[in-house]
Amino acid sequence: MLHGERLDRPTYTLITSLDGGTSDVVLTDHEIFGIQVVQKTVSLLGVPDGVATSEPRVLEGLEHDHLVRVREAQWDPDHDEALQCITFTTDFYPGRSLLYALEQGHEFSVRDVLEIVDGILSALVYLHEECGLLHRDIKLGNVMLAADMKHARLGDLALAAAMDPSTGTTEPANATPLYIAPEAAAGALDVRSDLYQVGCVMLELLNGLLPYAEIDRDKVDSRLSEGRRPLSNPNYDPAPWVPANVARVLRKLVAQDPDRRYASAREALRAVRHLRCVGWQRIGGAALVGRWSGKYPPNVPAARARVYEVNAELVEKGKYQGQLLLTARWRNANSVDWRNYAGLTRRVPVEDARELASFFRDVEAKAHSAPTR
Structure with a gap:
């Protein structure tokens, strides 16, 4: 990692190493700015047309709300010069990658x-x-x-x-x-x-x-x-x-x-x-067995939306043992009372992704046709 010009009073102090795949990545404290920053060392060997090689100043000038902010870049002193390694210092983002x-x-x-x-x-x-x-x-x-x-x-x-x-x-x-x-x-x-x-x-x-x-x-x-x-x-x-x-x-x-x-x-x-859809999120299970929940419409206050739920449960006994039981229900976002879509209930083979997709399409259609309060 880079420490800064003075070893007796370093600009950067190590917090921890981060997983960077094929790159060296560390989380550090920037002692002057009082913030956490990331140092990532990458090799530019074999990238002769890269702007980091030919025009590194371009990277400093990039500024956008959805681009990682580059605060500093230095040729790394701890790697073979032939590898053309640069250590970039960027802001740290708590959600990681x-x-x-x-x-x-x-x-x-x-x-x-x-x-x-x-x-x-x-x-x-x-x-x-x-x-x-x-x-x-x-x-x-x-x-x-x-x-x-x-x-x-x-x-x-x-x-x-x-x-x-x-x-x-x-x-x-x-x-x-x-x-x-x-x-x-x-x-x-x-x-x-x-x-x-x-x-x-x-x-x-x-x-x-x-x-x-x-x-x-x-x-x-x-x-x-x-x-x-x-x-x-x-x-x-x-x-x-x-x-x-x-x-x-x-x-x-x-x-x-x-x-x-x-x-x-x-x-x-x-x-x-332009996409408008139920914002499904898995809240339990794995593979094609599980439970999903989502709200619709996406562009109304939360209290006016409806909450939809799909459950794909493995039948363990009886005539339909080994199949998936698919059920769906909904409630208003400000209510705790669920209403079932009894007419949508069906049983399908456990590995039939196409049938499960068809079931989600049917529930989605119900969501799109429901009146917005």
Whole structure:
């Protein structure tokens, strides 16, 4: 870590080490400012077109409510010079990263996910349109959260590069394989490549972490070299409880063909902001067994909304043993009295994600048709 110019009176004092994946990350006290900051050391070896290598001053000038604030950057004295390591000092965000939150078991509601994605896309509108930069390394670990676990800040621009003014493209970067856009195999990335990575983040926030331990890295590399997505198609399917309109936005973001994605971050942001849906959040269970709750409409005072609940319970006895019993109910937000949707009750095979998705669609339709008080 960096200590400052005076070892007898350091600017930075260590609090703890943080998980930074392949980077060295520490949480420190800034003794002069009286705040906590993060130091992250990254190697710029193999990133000759990155702004951190060619024009590091650009990073200092970036200012947006959804970008991590860079306070300082220094060539790191403790690494081999050949590695071209820079230590960035940034603000500390109490919610840590999206990756950390998911690893700690935090459950994001659909509304939370849309707010987070809104923030990331807002940052990309700024980077793409005002700064002419592609981020090229958007992933769970590079998105920080405020204490409310909703306000997102996009960070780690070590791989960011300026777009060619005439083509709007950059060369591919050595990013995390599971987030690399398929078109990287053709040798050029554009704004739609960043949007693909946003879609990958959105997918894991909605579905849960990918089964990293089970993924064959050789197969991932092979698929990428052929211009395909790094994982097979079923891995990109939204979870059954994801509302249909949200699922459409997600599928468009992670489309294998960049021509099928949104043309710009601004267009994608507009689509996200137009979404109205039940903000489902799992409140118990695992896989397709569990309980979900959500409010609707999203744009009315809390007291005027309705609360909806879906329960998928495993039948343990009788004729339907081994199947899922699906039930739904609702109540006014300011009431404790539930009303059942008896007409929606059904039993389905325990692994039938399609039937569970259909049930959520039916409950969503009930929510959309209910009068707002």
